[in-house]
Amino acid sequence: MNFFSFHLMPWPHLPAPRQFLADNEAAWVTLSNAHYDPVQGADLYERYLSELVRAEELGLDGVVVNEHHQNAYGLMPSPNLMAAALTRETSRVKICVLGNALPLYNPPTRVAEEMAMLDVMSGGRLIAGLVVGGGPEYYSTNVNPTEARARFREAVDLVLEAWTRPGPFAFDGRFYQLPYVNPWPRPLQQPHPPVWIPGLGSPGTIAYCAENGFGYMGVAYYAPPESFVRQAHAYRDAVAQAGRSFDPELLGWLTTVYVADTDERAVEEAAPHLAYFQGTLAAGFVGPGKVWMPPGYIDPPALVQFLAELRAMVEGPRPSDPAAALWRRSPLVGSPATVRDRLLAVVNELGVGTVLSLLQFGSLPASLTARSTTLYAEEVVPYVRAHATPGARR
Amino acid sequence: MTGAPAAPAGAVDGPVPAPVRALLSVGDDDVTVVRGGRGEPVVYLHGLCDLHATSDGAAWTPFLGRLAEHAEVIAPALPGYNASTGVDRLEDVEDYVWHLGDIWAASGLGRVDVVGHSLGGWLAAELALRRPELVRRLVLVSPLGAHVPGLVVPPFFGAVAPRGIGGAGEARRLLFFDPDGAPAVSALPDVMTREQQLLWFGGLAGAARLGWKAPHFQSRKLSSRLGRIGVDTLVVRGVGDALVPAAMARAWADGLASASLVEVAGAGHCVALEAPESVDEVVRFLRGGAGSGVAS
Numbered sequence: 001m002n003f004f005s006f007h008l009m010p011w012p013h014l015p016a017p018r019q020f021l022a023d024n025e026a027a028w029v030t031l032s033n034a035h036y037d038p039v040q041g042a043d044l045y046e047r048y049l050s051e052l053v054r055a056e057e058l059g060l061d062g063v064v065v066n067e068h069h070q071n072a073y074g075l076m077p078s079p080n081l082m083a084a085a086l087t088r089e090t091s092r093v094k095i096c097v098l099g100n101a102l103p104l105y106n107p108p109t110r111v112a113e114e115m116a117m118l119d120v121m122s123g124g125r126l127i128a129g130l131v132v133g134g135g136p137e138y139y140s141t142n143v144n145p146t147e148a149r150a151r152f153r154e155a156v157d158l159v160l161e162a163w164t165r166p167g168p169f170a171f172d173g174r175f176y177q178l179p180y181v182n183p184w185p186r187p188l189q190q191p192h193p194p195v196w197i198p199g200l201g202s203p204g205t206i207a208y209c210a211e212n213g214f215g216y217m218g219v220a221y222y223a224p225p226e227s228f229v230r231q232a233h234a235y236r237d238a239v240a241q242a243g244r245s246f247d248p249e250l251l252g253w254l255t256t257v258y259v260a261d262t263d264e265r266a267v268e269e270a271a272p273h274l275a276y277f278q279g280t281l282a283a284g285f286v287g288p289g290k291v292w293m294p295p296g297y298i299d300p301p302a303l304v305q306f307l308a309e310l311r312a313m314v315e316g317p318r319p320s321d322p323a324a325a326l327w328r329r330s331p332l333v334g335s336p337a338t339v340r341d342r343l344l345a346v347v348n349e350l351g352v353g354t355v356l357s358l359l360q361f362g363s364l365p366a367s368l369t370a371r372s373t374t375l376y377a378e379e380v381v382p383y384v385r386a387h388a389t390p391g392a393r394r
Numbered sequence: 395m396t397g398a399p400a401a402p403a404g405a406v407d408g409p410v411p412a413p414v415r416a417l418l419s420v421g422d423d424d425v426t427v428v429r430g431g432r433g434e435p436v437v438y439l440h441g442l443c444d445l446h447a448t449s450d451g452a453a454w455t456p457f458l459g460r461l462a463e464h465a466e467v468i469a470p471a472l473p474g475y476n477a478s479t480g481v482d483r484l485e486d487v488e489d490y491v492w493h494l495g496d497i498w499a500a501s502g503l504g505r506v507d508v509v510g511h512s513l514g515g516w517l518a519a520e521l522a523l524r525r526p527e528l529v530r531r532l533v534l535v536s537p538l539g540a541h542v543p544g545l546v547v548p549p550f551f552g553a554v555a556p557r558g559i560g561g562a563g564e565a566r567r568l569l570f571f572d573p574d575g576a577p578a579v580s581a582l583p584d585v586m587t588r589e590q591q592l593l594w595f596g597g598l599a600g601a602a603r604l605g606w607k608a609p610h611f612q613s614r615k616l617s618s619r620l621g622r623i624g625v626d627t628l629v630v631r632g633v634g635d636a637l638v639p640a641a642m643a644r645a646w647a648d649g650l651a652s653a654s655l656v657e658v659a660g661a662g663h664c665v666a667l668e669a670p671e672s673v674d675e676v677v678r679f680l681r682g683g684a685g686s687g688v689a690s
Contacts, residue, residue, distance in 0.1 A: 029552070139552060144606045146481055146599055288558045294551060294606075296474075296481065296599035303556075304591045310558045 001347070001388045002249055003381050004062040004096060005055035005373070006356040009048045009082075010281050011072035012363035013040060016272065017279025021289060028071040028136040028284030029292050035072065044075070047366050049082065051359070051373070053089045058377035062094030062127070064356055067101050070140040073281045080114045087122040095122050098198055098217065098356075099129025102155035103148050104141050107176055109183055111155075112162035116187045124188040129196045129217075130156055136284055136292035146296030151175045153208070156195075163192040198254065201231045202302070209250075210238030217252035217356060221278070222286055224328055228253060232350035248353025248390035253346060256330045257357040258364075259375040263334040267323045269368055270333045274326065277362030288314045332357075336379035344384050353390040410462045415451045417477055418470070420496045426451065426476035427501065428469040431462025435503060436680065438469040439494075441512025441536070442550070443569050443664045446471035446478075447597040448581035448590070456670035461509070464677050470497050472513065474600020476593065481603045487613065490517055490604060491524050498528050507680055511535040511666050512637075513601055513611065520616060522623045532627040533676050534646065536638045536663050538611035540620075542645050548636055550610045551602060560585055562594060571634035571662035581667055611637070620649030627653040628679040630672055632661030654679075 014020055014027065014035065024031055052063040065082040068074030076082055079097045086095050095118065100111045111130075119126040132152045138145040154173045158181070161171065167182030187193055196215035199205040200223065209216040218231040232251060239246050256274065260266035284292050291310065293303060319325030331346075332339050346352055359376065360369040413430035428451035438458060440446045445455050451469070454462060461467055473480030473493070484490055494517060498504075507530050510518025515537025522529040553564040562582040570578035586594065605611035627650050631643040640657075647655040661669035 139555075142606070142608045144602065146603045146606065147485075150482070286558065290563065291556045291558055293556060295554075295595065295602040300592050300595040300599065303595050304588055307556055307558070307560070307591070311560055314558045 001385050001390060002061040002094075002354045003385075004064050004094070004354065004356045005052055005060050006064040006066075006098075006254060006358045007048055007052055007360060008066065008068075008074040008358065009044070009076050010277070010360075010362060011036065011075060012044075012276070012365075013037070014072055014276075014280050017275055017283070020280040021283060021287070024283070025289040026136075026284030026292060027073055027281050029139050031072055031284075033070075041075070048360070049085060049089065051366075051369055052086060054370070054373060055359075055377070056090045056093040058374060060093065060357075060377060060381065062096055063090070064096040064098050064129075066098050066129070067131070068134070069104075069137045071136065071281075071284065073284075080118060083118050083126070084121065087118060087125070093125065094127050095125050096127035096196065097129050098127075098196060099131040101131050101133030101137060102159070103143050103151040104133050104137065105155075107178055108155035108158055109162055109178065109181060112159045113183045113185075115159075115193065116163065116183060116185045119187040119189055119193050120185050124193075126187070126189070126193045127196055127215075128193040129198065130159065130214075131198060134285065135294050135297045138294045138297060139292055144296075145294035147175070148297055149204075160192060160195075163187050194250075196250075196252065199231070201227055201234075202298070203234060206231065206234045207238045207241075210235060210244065211242045213244060213250075215250035215252060215354070217254055217354070220253055220255045221329060221358065221361075222282070225331060229350060232352065236351060246351065248351050250354070251350070251352050252354035252356050253350075253352045254356040255332055255358065256361050257332045257339065257359050257372070257376055258330070258361075258368075259332075259334070259336055259339050259372045259380060261335060263323075263338050266334045266338075267326055270330070270364070271322070271326060273362040273364040273368075274330055274333075275362070278329070281362060286310060286313070336375055339376070340380045340383045343380065344387055347384060347388045347390050351390050410454070410459055413451060413454055413458075413462070413467070413469075418497070418500055420493070420500045422483065423473070423478065423480040423493070425478045425497055425500075426471040427497075428471075429467065430454075431465055431467045433465040434507070434680075436461065436465040436467055436507045436509055437498075437503065438467050439508065439510040439514025439518050440469060440471065440475065441514050441664070441666065442538075442597070442601055443565070443581060444511060444666045445469055446475040446593075448594060448667075450476060450589075450593055455666060457666040457673050460670060460673045461676065465507070465680065468501055468503065470501075472517070472600055474603060475597040478600075481600055484603065487517075487520050487604065487616075491520050494521050495525055495528060503528070505530045507531045507533070509533040509535065509676060510537060512663060513538055513605065515539065516604075516611060516613070516616070519620075519623060522625055523616070523619055526625070529625055531680065532623070532625050533630065533679060534627060535630040535672070535676070536632060536635050536665050537629065537646060538605065538637065539613050539616050540638075540642050540645050540649075541609070541612035541614045541617045542642050545639060545641055547609060547612075547639065547642075549608070550637060551598075551606065554598060562586065568636055569663045571632060571660055571668055575668070577664070577667040581664070617645065617649065620646065621651055624651045628676065629653055629655045630658060630665060630675060631655065632658050632663060632665040632669065634660075634662040635665070637663045
């Protein structure tokens with residue numbers, strides 16, 4: 001059983017959703033970077049890195065950083081820089097970069113090089129996340145979205161080959177042609193660091209992970225809980241289909257976590273910051289405004305379904321019970337007893353062996369983040385570790 | 395092409411029959427082709443927002459219905475549009491031009507007049523440049539493809555990004571002279587059916603395949619080679635076209651070896667939907683009356 005602290009390093013100084021959406025269509029692509037204050041930004045990086053370091057001190061198993069471009073949602077255009085800092089600030093935890101958006105790097109051997117550096121620098125603690133990149137990032141980088149997935153798959157092949165095949169060798173693909181692939185350094189972990197891929201439930205992605213022995217990390221904070229249930233079952237089915245044995249640590253659940261003394265207090269304290277996360281920062285790919293989903297990034301039937309679900313969410317009836325509505329998308333908000341019971345149920349029922357805990361979200365301030373993280377690490381994680389039987393039953 | 399009706403000899407009166415829509419097998423790909431009308435064959439290469447993008451070819455658009463009174467119209471759907479495949483395989487202008495040549499061959503076409511609108515105008519010009527044996531005369535209706543240094547055009551793909559509450563984003567405002575007029579609302583309604591969305595998003599993927607590179611739909615290479623296109627050409631532009639500003643239309647007319655330019659009042663980029671009567675200029679040109687309009 002692995003518990004990771006996952007950080008987005010968001011910009012917390014924008015207005016709350018109602019005010020923000022009155023003045024802006026999205027927090028992505030076009031929200032002016034004049035909103036970014038580098039003086040405040042310096043404090044934020046210091047604080048956010050410390051929050052990840054604290055996860056090691058509190059006994060969690062790993063930390064996760066990730067790549068976003070040209071938005072207020074995540075301030076790590078180069079997560080590898082953060083991971084590099086963490087190799088020096090931590091000594092035990094796994095460091096997961098989830099991940100590098102391969103189609104945005106040309107040639108993607110750059111990713112093979114930097115991740116090998118991180119693996120060597122960290123003493124073999126790297127988990128290599130490889131991602132297609134978000135839809136909005138195709139607007140921001142002008143990489144052609146209609147070939148995103150084909151380019152991604154070829155880049156994964158290139159990176160894995162670069163890590164495992166003695167160089168120099170020539171690579172002659174559809175998208176990448178390199179006469180000399182020969183990156184120094186090579187990764188410390190052999191044959192290569194574990195590969196994890198995050199997903200929102202695309203059957204193609206789930207099957208791809210299962211067939212290649214990659215971890216599948218289901219992103220759960222935008223979808224209702226039954227969506228992740230489907231994803232978990234689909235991954236285990238696909239693993240069986242591929243003739244592999246199921247490794248629970250390769251099935252991850254990425255979810256928001258907030259722990260306080262009581263359920264009431266947890267909901268009350270978390271609510272405005274979850275709303276900021278889901279309403280302000282996520283505006284741009286979920287929400288009523290612009291959906292920065294480029295043409296050809298997903299196929300038209302999937303896009304039509306995505307928009308129909310989004311519209312139902314946007315125009316659906318206001319919840320009569322706000323706490324129940326909050327729990328539907330963020331079940332791990334509550335007292336230690338509530339959170340550990342709910343977490344244990346998911347772990348044992350779905351076979352999840354890796355929990356990626358988003359312990360800071362939206363505008364959640366340092367003080368609340370620290371208290372919740374401590375309660376989670378001290379009163380939830382040990383209990384779930386002791387009672388978890390991931391993969392035991394379905 | 396099967397099931398395409400031959401133009402009935404001498405039948406020049408009466409309503410133009412509905413077009414015949416068929417799926418043509420071209421190399422490794424399928425191509426939806428809408429065909430019908432009476433007269434000499436004219437290939438129509440559609441644009442971003444008309445036939446195959448916002449209507450599926452079961453009926454003519456008004457522009458094509460009028461053109462079909464004077465010509466046999468053959469209107470293939472570009473990759474991604476309607477049921478045409480090829481977005482995964484075709485990568486660039488070079489591939490598209492060979493693909494068009496294959497469509498010509500599969501349709502039994504030789505050297506024919508070509509009317510290209512918007513995205514189709516770009517490809518019609520590229521075809522005339524590289525396969526002159528396939529193009530007799532050119533009509534370019536609000537053609538994309540030209541690049542004018544320093545001229546900033548609103549980014550199409552950002553404008554058409556969908557919205558969480560539905561609809562086609564800012565597409566109507568960008569593509570039409572009157573975004574709330576009947577042609578605009580009919581093509582891109584605030585609430586689109588599933589079928590309309592599939593058609594529209596499939597077409598956008600096809601458009602992105604070729605035109606995503608910024609600035610969208612602009613080819614420096616084509617602009618530098620316009621003078622090599624020798625066929626007589628009519629350029630038609632809606633006065634409110636935000637994607638083809640006046641300076642860009644002028645660059646087409648000045649760059650091509652033999653071209654005249656007509657501006658259409660009350661129309662934006664989607665001239666063919668907003669001002670179907672502009673087809674009269676096209677017909678006059680194809681009958682040999684080039685330059686009879688508001689020529690350059």
